[in-house]
Amino acid sequence: MNPSHPAAQRLRIVLVGTQHPGNMGSAARAMKTMGLARLVLVAPEKRPNEESYALAAGADDVLGDAVICQTLAEAVADCRMVLGCTARSRRVQLEELMPREAAARAVAQAGAGAEVALVFGRERTGLTNDELQLCHASVHIPANPDYSSLNLAAAVQVLSYELRLALLDAASGEGNADADAAAAQEDPRELPASHAELEGFFAQLADTLDAIDFHKGRAPESAMRKLRRLYLRAGLDVREVRILRGILADAQRMAMLAGSKR
Amino acid sequence: MNPSHPAAQRLRIVLVGTQHPGNMGSAARAMKTMGLARLVLVAPEKRPNEESYALAAGADDVLGDAVICQTLAEAVADCRMVLGCTARSRRVQLEELMPREAAARAVAQAGAGAEVALVFGRERTGLTNDELQLCHASVHIPANPDYSSLNLAAAVQVLSYELRLALLDAASGEGNADADAAAAQEDPRELPASHAELEGFFAQLADTLDAIDFHKGRAPESAMRKLRRLYLRAGLDVREVRILRGILADAQRMAMLAGSKR
Numbered sequence: 001m002n003p004s005h006p007a008a009q010r011l012r013i014v015l016v017g018t019q020h021p022g023n024m025g026s027a028a029r030a031m032k033t034m035g036l037a038r039l040v041l042v043a044p045e046k047r048p049n050e051e052s053y054a055l056a057a058g059a060d061d062v063l064g065d066a067v068i069c070q071t072l073a074e075a076v077a078d079c080r081m082v083l084g085c086t087a088r089s090r091r092v093q094l095e096e097l098m099p100r101e102a103a104a105r106a107v108a109q110a111g112a113g114a115e116v117a118l119v120f121g122r123e124r125t126g127l128t129n130d131e132l133q134l135c136h137a138s139v140h141i142p143a144n145p146d147y148s149s150l151n152l153a154a155a156v157q158v159l160s161y162e163l164r165l166a167l168l169d170a171a172s173g174e175g176n177a178d179a180d181a182a183a184a185q186e187d188p189r190e191l192p193a194s195h196a197e198l199e200g201f202f203a204q205l206a207d208t209l210d211a212i213d214f215h216k217g218r219a220p221e222s223a224m225r226k227l228r229r230l231y232l233r234a235g236l237d238v239r240e241v242r243i244l245r246g247i248l249a250d251a252q253r254m255a256m257l258a259g260s261k262r
Numbered sequence: 263m264n265p266s267h268p269a270a271q272r273l274r275i276v277l278v279g280t281q282h283p284g285n286m287g288s289a290a291r292a293m294k295t296m297g298l299a300r301l302v303l304v305a306p307e308k309r310p311n312e313e314s315y316a317l318a319a320g321a322d323d324v325l326g327d328a329v330i331c332q333t334l335a336e337a338v339a340d341c342r343m344v345l346g347c348t349a350r351s352r353r354v355q356l357e358e359l360m361p362r363e364a365a366a367r368a369v370a371q372a373g374a375g376a377e378v379a380l381v382f383g384r385e386r387t388g389l390t391n392d393e394l395q396l397c398h399a400s401v402h403i404p405a406n407p408d409y410s411s412l413n414l415a416a417a418v419q420v421l422s423y424e425l426r427l428a429l430l431d432a433a434s435g436e437g438n439a440d441a442d443a444a445a446a447q448e449d450p451r452e453l454p455a456s457h458a459e460l461e462g463f464f465a466q467l468a469d470t471l472d473a474i475d476f477h478k479g480r481a482p483e484s485a486m487r488k489l490r491r492l493y494l495r496a497g498l499d500v501r502e503v504r505i506l507r508g509i510l511a512d513a514q515r516m517a518m519l520a521g522s523k524r
């Protein structure tokens with residue numbers, strides 16, 4: 001999984017008229033956790049300050065590199081796709097996308113070489129109608145209608161998360177056989193048990209149930225069928241089969257000891 | 263789109279050992295924006311305070327209704343699915359789910375009547391190995407490997423968002439409820455075992471391994487850890503737990519007979 005897919009370099013997060021400097025820091029942090037680095041601030045009420053940097057935590061580089069513009073038009077001048085996040089845009093007739101669909105389209109455009117902006121409005125009042133007119137579509141996070149007040153950083157987090165998933169999807173579609181092979185080597189999972197190994201285990205399980213008198217006169221088929229289903233569903237590996245067969249062997253040994261002395 | 267799908271009532275967010283009271287408020291807000299209401303606090307360093315309520319904003323009801331427990335085991339005792347959010351669990355071999363897959367499974371279980379917990383650890387140190395042992399699977403937000411420090415509320419926001427999407431999906435699928443009900447009647451799947459039922463089984467399994475002298479001087483932890491992983495992965499239902507405990511009881515009986523006559 002490539003963390004810095006080239007398309008990520010063409011995605012920018014634009015915050016318009018941010019009122020609380022802390023939110024610019026939290027947004028920078030949310031972006032960086034998802035591998036995004038390009039932040040644009042349009043006419044923030046205050047410039048990033050100490051509080052912003054405190055909340056940015058390790059994402060002070062993203063905040064420090066933020067570009068400051070006077071208008072949204074300036075911030076997205078070179079963009080071929082501009083998506084505006086809104087609580088719900090009844091006022092302007094824009095196509096309304098869910099975050100997942102928006103991220104997929106944004107990454108597809110960025111992957112094809114286009115500059116793409118995701119735009120977030122003011123904490124209290126969102127984007128103006130004029131600002132929404134600059135957007136190609138709106139993005140709506142499907143929040144609880146009775147309480148839809150995601151804070152700004154939370155909204156940036158959700159959209160950045162969807163962008164990251166879309167970027168990882170795009171990267172994995174690009175023939176990452178090498179990465180997969182490396183990952184497999186890092187975590188040498190035990191081999192799944194073979195059919196023969198599983199059947200050996202099931203045969204010993206059936207013998208053990210007899211030996212410890214589990215069925216007590218009932219037909220054995222029903223319990224064995226349920227146990228087979230359980231263990232097949234679990235996808236046992238060879239080590240697990242070894243452990244389970246060890247347990248069965250010990251139970252059989254106890255039954256033999258008990259029986260020989262009964 | 264039904265905002266209060268009944269399955270949402272069976273989903274709880276559990277915060278373990280939270281260090282900063284503000285984060286409990288931000289988490290409550292994140293939950294409520296996504297239509298979730300049940301918050302459980304396990305041994306928080308401080309009880310929710312003024313700062314918590316300030317950050318909860320309009321979600322003070324969620325915070326005020328939060329249940330406080332002393333241990334994670336207590337918090338999830340009645341849960342049939344427990345998912346632990348981790349930065350990445352190299353230490354404990356748990357199945358690792360992406361948030362989307364985790365949310366789909368959680369909502370499917372909750373829709374079938376099971377109580378489900380999503381568990382978030384301490385800000386700095388996450389969940390302990392013992393706490394992860396109580397989980398059926400881990401959930402990993404695929405963050406930027408170079409900067410994966412989502413804050414607690416951001417992680418709760420991402421998971422709550424995925425839960426909401428899954429709940430909306432489930433609600434929109436209920437046009438086909440009749441077909442589903444018919445299918446369910448054909449194969450009346452048993453309820454998944456609860457946390458307490460599973461722990462009862464594991465305790466008896468440990469006792470049985472001792473009784474049949476499975477360990478033979480080796481430390482018991484390693485085998486038990488592997489067995490826990492296997493059975494948690496299998497997603498045992500109540501009937502399967504009953505069968506397995508029956509087998510253990512018979513093996514214990516044999517060991518007692520063998521021992522009394524050794």
